[in-house]
Amino acid sequence: MREADLEAVLAIERQSFPEEPWTRGMFQRELQIPFATSMVARDTRADGAIVGYVCWRCLGDELEILNLAVAPTARKGGLGCALVALVVEEAKTRGAAKIHLEVRDDNEAAIFLYRRCEFFPAGLRRHYYGRDHHAVLMSWSAGNLDRTNADVDKQTTSD
Numbered sequence: 001m002r003e004a005d006l007e008a009v010l011a012i013e014r015q016s017f018p019e020e021p022w023t024r025g026m027f028q029r030e031l032q033i034p035f036a037t038s039m040v041a042r043d044t045r046a047d048g049a050i051v052g053y054v055c056w057r058c059l060g061d062e063l064e065i066l067n068l069a070v071a072p073t074a075r076k077g078g079l080g081c082a083l084v085a086l087v088v089e090e091a092k093t094r095g096a097a098k099i100h101l102e103v104r105d106d107n108e109a110a111i112f113l114y115r116r117c118e119f120f121p122a123g124l125r126r127h128y129y130g131r132d133h134h135a136v137l138m139s140w141s142a143g144n145l146d147r148t149n150a151d152v153d154k155q156t157t158s159d
């Protein structure tokens with residue numbers, strides 16, 4: 001993501017989080033922080049128009065996803081999963097053990113998406129998004145991956 005992308009990013013942000021969208025300043029901050037990364041997805045069939053983005057930070061051996069959105073017209077086509085998969089690949093490359101994020105407890109689409117990408121609920125932060133709006137803390141860990149592989153191995157052995 002670059003400064004020049006922010007107009008398109010902000011349009012998706014406002015459609016995705018109408019109640020409390022990130023501001024231009026919040027995205028600019030992510031572009032300046034050395035341990036923060038923000039990536040955009042472009043539709044190569046539509047002149048490279050921005051159709052999604054993910055912002056994350058890496059601190060020590062942990063990553064945190066701070067923002068993720070896909071343009072409404074581009075949803076349900078696997079892009080959200082692909083953006084999360086990019087962050088998971090980055091964690092593996094860096095040898096990071098965990099990825100965390102917070103998601104509103106009523107955001108079914110996002111919770112399904114993260115579960116699909118091997119993130120598991122790790123706690124509840126009550127009233128995190130304001131009164132009666134709780135956050136589910138979800139995390140991916142390299143350990144989950146080992147366990148998944150071990151389960152697959154076990155199944156293969158017993159077959």
Ligand SMILES: CC(C)(COP(=O)(O)OP(=O)(O)OC[C@H]1O[C@@H](n2cnc3c(N)ncnc32)[C@H](O)[C@@H]1OP(=O)(O)O)[C@@H](O)C(=O)NCCC(=O)NCCS
Nearest residue numbers: 016068069070075076077078079080081103109110112113
């Ligand atoms: C959440 C979001 C990023 C998903 O993006 P997407 O590109 O539509 O996601 P994908 O197409 O990769 O879907 C992956 C999985 O997510 C789940 N999913 C996606 N949209 C869903 C919906 N509306 N309802 C239920 N599950 C949904 C499904 O399990 C899906 O897997 P499947 O297609 O095999 O069933 C998108 O809906 C979005 O931008 N929402 C607004 C912003 C937001 O909530 N961001 C997350 C904040 S933490």
